[in-house]
Amino acid sequence: MPNNYPVSTPTFENVQKAYLKIRNKVHRTPVIKSKKVNEHAGGELFFKCENFQKVGAFKFRGATHAVGELPDEKAKSGVATHSSGNHAQAVALAAKQRGIPAHIVMPENAPKVKVNAVRDYGAHITFCESTQQARESTLETIVEETGATFIHPYDNPDIIMGQGSAAIELLEDQPELDIILAPVGGGGLISGTAIATSGFSPNTKVIGTEPEVANDAYLSFKTGERHPVQSTDTVADGLRTSLSELTFSCIQKHVDEMVTVTEQEIIDAMRFIWERMKIIIEPSSAVPAAAVFNGKINIENKKAGIIISGGNMDLEFLPWQ
């Protein structure tokens, strides 16, 4: 499905407006800290807990904004996307809240718990083979048949603006942050975060964090040329996608640094946070903390905010077992 957006990136004003539009529809999630975690990290960490967001992930912010922005005439034909993850649930719930149909294409081997969650929000589910091509062609057919609007998980300025609202809330609650960290998959969260921070708190550095085995954003950032992701076997299942031209442009403009971590570092950081903070975060959410815990980002005498992206995972299979 072609990307019809020009590579003009959203502005801080766009993110602010998006925030005002969605603030009564999303949870204002808590910002929490832990003495034990700070001792381990060697500085002060503030966790913006989007694992407590509706649908269990920040994705609901972007989806709520993108679905809300559709003009009535277009909205009544519904929205569509392909995803087996948090974006599917986010679009399904956002559509339900607007009272319009949602069409979700899911691979036939998608975990039952995720299928049920999407179904519970009243979305129409179409199953397809578990290949990128099958997903895209199935989606295309649905869009043609129904007139639904495709809501891309990150290659969409409205999505990026919505995701930026988490950073605005974080900076409202904790104004004097030296650094903000977020994980990087397709780049929607880091783009929104960086744009929000550039306007709200220009002296705060924004650092993207990525699994070493899915370091497309890191390579793109370092070389100035967009690299597709090579491997998709990271434990951080939310970070297996590649940047789009749009998110790459946002990152180039507003992100200060990119850092990578190993799989073991992700698993150890995730377990540490579960054990010490008693919150369930998904592997992708542990990536920024892993970078801090392993000295890849020095936060000595500093205050750093971390966007905890979500808490959805299969509790049958814990990565340290």
Add this chain to the structure above:
Amino acid sequence: MPNNYPVSTPTFENVQKAYLKIRNKVHRTPVIKSKKVNEHAGGELFFKCENFQKVGAFKFRGATHAVGELPDEKAKSGVATHSSGNHAQAVALAAKQRGIPAHIVMPENAPKVKVNAVRDYGAHITFCESTQQARESTLETIVEETGATFIHPYDNPDIIMGQGSAAIELLEDQPELDIILAPVGGGGLISGTAIATSGFSPNTKVIGTEPEVANDAYLSFKTGERHPVQSTDTVADGLRTSLSELTFSCIQKHVDEMVTVTEQEIIDAMRFIWERMKIIIEPSSAVPAAAVFNGKINIENKKAGIIISGGNMDLEFLPWQ
């Protein structure tokens, strides 16, 4: 070790005073709710999250109060207890914060993670065989040698008064509760909770909840005679102990109802809360929710508070795996 306390039970005023003494030393933990959980429960639930308390459990409240109440002369010889669980960590940290020694007797097969936690708080650890008799005789020797004061995990009015502070905070944050639920092991938490509630909110019913396979408190409550616990193999490892005369008296005076749940109901409730609320609670903490989810307590059109007792558990072995 003999119990030297008379069976005169603490009063609401005692709990209030305890709360004022410890309030700056303990975390004021959040009270959280979840739409999804409420839909499942058929009423409104408010979770008082003592899993976010220092040492990861409500036990720190009682220990802080009991350690704080010792006169200086007595305190300087330190405190002692035997425990492989949350009480050990609670006494160790409370002693550290008062600047006095703590002597903890632990079974030689205690999980390393718990031993390390106690050691991190600077306590002296003595290992013994894993029998009740070995624990008690080892503790007795230490008390004789050091002059330390034995801090019993629940058969101690100062402990009960401290535990009651969680219910005071819960009722301050959520004044119009119809019911308050807590798990019952040795009875310290339910005693403090019931005393606090009787004074703060006399129309709120207090219900104790217990595993069916460790139903000593249930039987004692129903028959009016104290029954020792028969089985100790419940997944709710914090609830394997029996009531003392003291806690039984508190329960008889102030608890309105006792309810039991099966092992499978505990496991299912725990998993449901992990999945939907994204918080880590230990199996004992899932017992009250299990009673609600399985219709053993009807909360239709009601508001019920649940004390989440703690979040410490071995993440290697999840009970549904």
